[in-house]
Amino acid sequence: MCMNSPFFPWLKDSRLDGKTVTGDLSAALVVTLMLIPQSLAYALLAGMPAHIGLYASVLPLIGYAIFGKSPALAVGPVAIASVMTFDALIPFFEPGSSEWIAGGMFLAVASGLILMVFGFLRFGFIAALLSHPVMSGFVTGAAILIILGQIKTLTGIPVTGGTALQQLQQLLANMGDVNWVTLSVGLSTFLLLLLARRLAGRLFKLAGVRGLLLDILTKASPLAMIAIVTLVLVSTGYNSDTQTVGSIPTGLPTLMLPPISSAYNSLLISALLIGVVGFIESVSMARAIGRIRQVSTDSDAELRGLGAANLLSGLSGAFPVTGGLSRSVVNLDAGARSPLAGVFSAILMVAVLLGTGQYLESLPLASLAALIIVAISSLLDWHTLRECIRFDRADAAGWLVTFLGVLFFGVEHGIMLGIALSVGTVLWRQSRPHIAIIGRIPGTEHFRNVQRHRVETLDNAVFLRVDANLFFANWDRIREFIDQQARHLSNKGKVVLSMASVSDIDSTALEGLQELARDLNSRQIELSLCEVKGPISDKLKRVHLFEQVTLHLSNNEAFEAINRNVHCTKQVSEPT
Amino acid sequence: MCMNSPFFPWLKDSRLDGKTVTGDLSAALVVTLMLIPQSLAYALLAGMPAHIGLYASVLPLIGYAIFGKSPALAVGPVAIASVMTFDALIPFFEPGSSEWIAGGMFLAVASGLILMVFGFLRFGFIAALLSHPVMSGFVTGAAILIILGQIKTLTGIPVTGGTALQQLQQLLANMGDVNWVTLSVGLSTFLLLLLARRLAGRLFKLAGVRGLLLDILTKASPLAMIAIVTLVLVSTGYNSDTQTVGSIPTGLPTLMLPPISSAYNSLLISALLIGVVGFIESVSMARAIGRIRQVSTDSDAELRGLGAANLLSGLSGAFPVTGGLSRSVVNLDAGARSPLAGVFSAILMVAVLLGTGQYLESLPLASLAALIIVAISSLLDWHTLRECIRFDRADAAGWLVTFLGVLFFGVEHGIMLGIALSVGTVLWRQSRPHIAIIGRIPGTEHFRNVQRHRVETLDNAVFLRVDANLFFANWDRIREFIDQQARHLSNKGKVVLSMASVSDIDSTALEGLQELARDLNSRQIELSLCEVKGPISDKLKRVHLFEQVTLHLSNNEAFEAINRNVHCTKQVSEPT
Structure with missing residues (x-):
């Protein structure tokens, strides 16, 4: 047996x-x-x-x-x-x-x-x-x-x-x-x-009857x-x-x-x-x-x-x-x-x-x-x-x-x-993935939601953390959110996606990421990914995404790299 | 208009x-x-x-x-x-x-x-x-x-x-x-x-025709x-x-x-x-x-x-x-x-x-x-x-x-x-929420997946991080996973759920959490929650969950509290 x-x-x-x-x-x-x-x-x-x-x-x-x-x-x-x-x-x-x-x-x-x-x-x-x-x-x-x-x-x-x-x-x-x-x-x-x-x-x-009886x-x-x-x-x-x-x-x-x-x-x-x-x-x-x-x-x-x-x-x-x-x-x-x-x-x-x-x-x-x-x-x-x-x-x-x-x-x-x-x-919950705009808590390497914490952010750059796997049922909303944020950026701006919570990605989202990188590039905005998990990274490599986007290991590495960039200046934002 | x-x-x-x-x-x-x-x-x-x-x-x-x-x-x-x-x-x-x-x-x-x-x-x-x-x-x-x-x-x-x-x-x-x-x-x-x-x-x-014509x-x-x-x-x-x-x-x-x-x-x-x-x-x-x-x-x-x-x-x-x-x-x-x-x-x-x-x-x-x-x-x-x-x-x-x-x-x-x-x-993806057993990276306050990192864990305690919102479509699998882990624990053991990625919880999961705490308590195992977000905490309070479970602010606070407990001893595990 x-x-x-x-x-x-x-x-x-x-x-x-x-x-x-x-x-x-x-x-x-x-x-x-x-x-x-x-x-x-x-x-x-x-x-x-x-x-x-x-x-x-x-x-x-x-x-x-x-x-x-x-x-x-x-x-x-x-x-x-x-x-x-x-x-x-x-x-x-x-x-x-x-x-x-x-x-x-x-x-x-x-x-x-x-x-x-x-x-x-x-x-x-x-x-x-x-x-x-x-x-x-x-x-x-x-x-x-x-x-x-x-x-x-x-x-x-x-x-x-x-x-x-x-x-x-x-x-x-x-x-x-x-x-x-x-x-x-x-x-x-x-x-x-x-x-x-x-x-x-x-x-x-x-x-007086007990037990099985x-x-x-x-x-x-x-x-x-x-x-x-x-x-x-x-x-x-x-x-x-x-x-x-x-x-x-x-x-x-x-x-x-x-x-x-x-x-x-x-x-x-x-x-x-x-x-x-x-x-x-x-x-x-x-x-x-x-x-x-x-x-x-x-x-x-x-x-x-x-x-x-x-x-x-x-x-x-x-x-x-x-x-x-x-x-x-x-x-x-x-x-x-x-x-x-x-x-x-x-x-x-x-x-x-x-x-x-x-x-x-x-x-x-x-x-x-x-x-x-x-x-x-x-x-x-x-x-x-x-x-x-x-x-x-x-x-x-x-x-x-x-x-x-x-x-x-x-x-x-x-x-x-x-x-x-x-x-x-289920579909409704799916279609509302949690996305946070994040910034760095001063003096640390921790990144938190700008709406809840006093954090450092960079001018002309936006750091976004997606708290969901990326797939067809939520990609459109995620894309819509990214587009909204990217509209505030000018020439040579940066969009950074923090992928720490992403443990799966389907072909719709994979194609969507390529399209996003292409569309942002056409507006002189650079897309960066950071904290990408191993299996996701493998999938992104297979579609040659890293030819279009910059990869950083951690949020902080991305932050520091962009901070050295003359087009983005650091500021501290208060929670809303 | x-x-x-x-x-x-x-x-x-x-x-x-x-x-x-x-x-x-x-x-x-x-x-x-x-x-x-x-x-x-x-x-x-x-x-x-x-x-x-x-x-x-x-x-x-x-x-x-x-x-x-x-x-x-x-x-x-x-x-x-x-x-x-x-x-x-x-x-x-x-x-x-x-x-x-x-x-x-x-x-x-x-x-x-x-x-x-x-x-x-x-x-x-x-x-x-x-x-x-x-x-x-x-x-x-x-x-x-x-x-x-x-x-x-x-x-x-x-x-x-x-x-x-x-x-x-x-x-x-x-x-x-x-x-x-x-x-x-x-x-x-x-x-x-x-x-x-x-x-x-x-x-x-x-x-020579051009434009609109x-x-x-x-x-x-x-x-x-x-x-x-x-x-x-x-x-x-x-x-x-x-x-x-x-x-x-x-x-x-x-x-x-x-x-x-x-x-x-x-x-x-x-x-x-x-x-x-x-x-x-x-x-x-x-x-x-x-x-x-x-x-x-x-x-x-x-x-x-x-x-x-x-x-x-x-x-x-x-x-x-x-x-x-x-x-x-x-x-x-x-x-x-x-x-x-x-x-x-x-x-x-x-x-x-x-x-x-x-x-x-x-x-x-x-x-x-x-x-x-x-x-x-x-x-x-x-x-x-x-x-x-x-x-x-x-x-x-x-x-x-x-x-x-x-x-x-x-x-x-x-x-x-x-x-x-x-x-x-969608249902299939939902039913496979990502759950990681986590441990502390020695010398830091960071907690990572035990399968991927060299981390400290506690004997007779298990730290779990759920990377999904809790609701009816995934709760059963999550519960099954927790039960499996809890079976390895003896008397006075601890189960710690790290809720950093949980931004929503429905009535099925809410009821499920109560049941989980009750079942674990009946086996002399304590359930702790940590890194609970504000809106989730409010919901848990309304069902009086905190009468049954211990709440810790961070993974590290829970780790230190349990480490002081005589029933759990610290060890270092290698990634698998």
Whole structure:
């Protein structure tokens, strides 16, 4: 197993010792108990038959273990990817139809391939496509859309869909059509889940339960609550008055390629967005896990791991998956130390698929809706909005615009808006490189910003320090600034660029520097460079720039050389 | 006229003196002579009736003069915007139909509004959406597509369209269907245009013509060559055997809103792309002009100017326009000193519209195709490709991928690919901030990279200098690097961040710094910051960061303070 191989990258950091295997196994037990109801619920959220969610919880976990690296990221169906899948398919197919399922498979295969290719190309940097505030606004908006959608299932009130506002209006308008059995089931599950979340741990502790058993019992409590509601429903005979999960085929998913449809061309952008959003969420979770487990995070390995997970999800008949936030936290707490936890989870899920199908068939949909609402409410991230409002208005605006974008235009257009905002922010920051006019602090060899320090400057010469790498996105502004300063110089003037902070330069800026030297020379102004780093100097030599410009080692050397020049006289300027 | 008003921004730099007015007037004469045949040709390229090109050369020039700033940018129909317009409309309408014309109006109005809004929002930084090599690859690819398209008109060989390769195949397969009259007209115009370009200036000079008259006669020569071919064709009676411009209505365009169509939703992205590409090309031309005329360039004013030009183009029944490269060069050479040159050009064009329609009707399309080929060949920019191959492989790859993207997937997908490449490059550069481990040069207070210099370092303490602003796109990598270094430290270790190059920090990095301090503290490692700039220090104070971290004024102060600490011992490291 070569250390640089993309396979099983986690073997570098984890040892396959008893501690790892025990930790992973107990974490798998706990996580699987959460995964069973969540898989069913998120499959329904994606418009799929419920059992497909179980399929999405087997092979993808093994795929992630082959290429992924995080010691505790729990891969499988998640709410955001499911709602994005639903939104991508709804213009083309009928929810739950065989075309719908095939479309979901295509989305998973396509986003899996895209992520794997990105991973092998080492494109991990695309995590910067979404800033943290924008992602938070997106997730919060999507969570509200999901909750609104689940209220329909929880109450039985018919809602045909549309924007958040339209759905809310329909809910209010059709309140009379509420199905009382469904509502009772939904609300009682909801209350039981909240109670279990608050009390289960404490009650079991009071009863003297400790360690792994406590973990298992606590994490099994949502499943237990839903089981209780189901048993009551079946025993009272009201189960025919509300919708249930329905037939769950016993057996394992079979591997197959999704059939081809002409609509799939239009799904490619959706596949890309689902993959990228899932990756960005997962990699930030993986980073948090890595800090706690003291292992480095490799975003390229995460791309490959999530890509393999999605590819296998699609090939086994299921839909897009990614790293789930709440399950990952539980995984970590329960002691997961490597992706083996996921492999154990997959094995347990196989047992569920082979043995327990008939027990899951009577689960009422309203109970699963209540489960989704409880699970998703932890994604409502008002905290980040408050922090942004306090410390960075631009970030707060990004949060709000994305949030409102999701509510009014849906998840897909919302995330596109978010990407445009984040990328726009990067470009905007790029286009404002910091350039300082510098002078010499009297009696020293130090050069500082003339606006902040009392410094010596030279008449008919200007010293500029560029605090950025030079490349196409900032060169125009830099050039504009230099031109402005050079306009104050007369014949035989000097422009000195201090390049101490420049550690990279691209062909646009390289060409730009040549052009600058030429233009200044044509006006009898000399361009000098100083404090040029080695690699930059090599590049400048290759374009023969030093035939046009003077090179000085340090600011001070340039200052002294020009000071000897009769055309420039020294003066002391006060900070402004 | 307030100096900060967005109206007539060029009045800041240009005086409306005799020199300006004379220069602008003579430039207008010269440019209009080029503009007449080019307007007709580029309208045909956009699939419009030829006279619409003349409409696009009146009000847009006045719109630019109101909001634009460049002293010599010549606005009007251009080849790239025209071929993008054609590509945007072809999936929906029949070329030349009234729906087609209305679609073109919509594209112009929409891209005009988008650019104006961008301009007022000061979004000039979006010029960084396309790097220079990518733009060059795009323009070269588009030029080849245009030339291929014109060969059809020049030879009369029927070609139904498709990718570059498909068009080439059709041309070769249908070579037998060549229309000999059309081919003769096209080739003879082509040769005459090449001859005129090479010889006209010299011949007129030999004849003793100088100054403005020389300019006018030279720039009129393409129009004269086409006129000669037309006259020969009409006089020999062969004009019925080849297609001509056809009826040109006499009179001015009337102002109107484009009618509404449901297809327009799908055109919005195209409008955005046409506007942005036109802006990026124009603003780089405007910058080159600004350097020569020694005036500053304001990319926000260019956005507003081009926006107003497009808005008025659409409202006067025409299609998207932007700054033309070749006409701008001619405009500059001929002495244009302000956008008044455009206003004069518009007035001359009104005269053309009112008086000369019937003379233009017999122009053969093959001659206009020859004119396009000659004009567009200057856009074939192999020079940039060669330079990129020599100096920057990544830029060369960007050029080639965009070029091939245009040829195989068309202009619209090609430019999207180019934007993705350019934005990807920016994000990639961002994600690789330069971080150096620094130490003290013995006997000084200077701190330098340990890899390049012989420096003193402290045991169980690490000094890091981050050479970038801290924000969401680079924070993860910076954090990862710090974590890696901190892992080598034991209890009571110190991490010192030297913040001299940090002039901005966003909320993600701010939160990240807090988290970093907390995580390090939990491992008994202390985080110190030094050389923090004023505005950054203010931000850190607001999040109470200094309760968790130690602040030192300089690297040296931090070094001395830690050196007194029993847990860290001094040593000298050699460069690696």
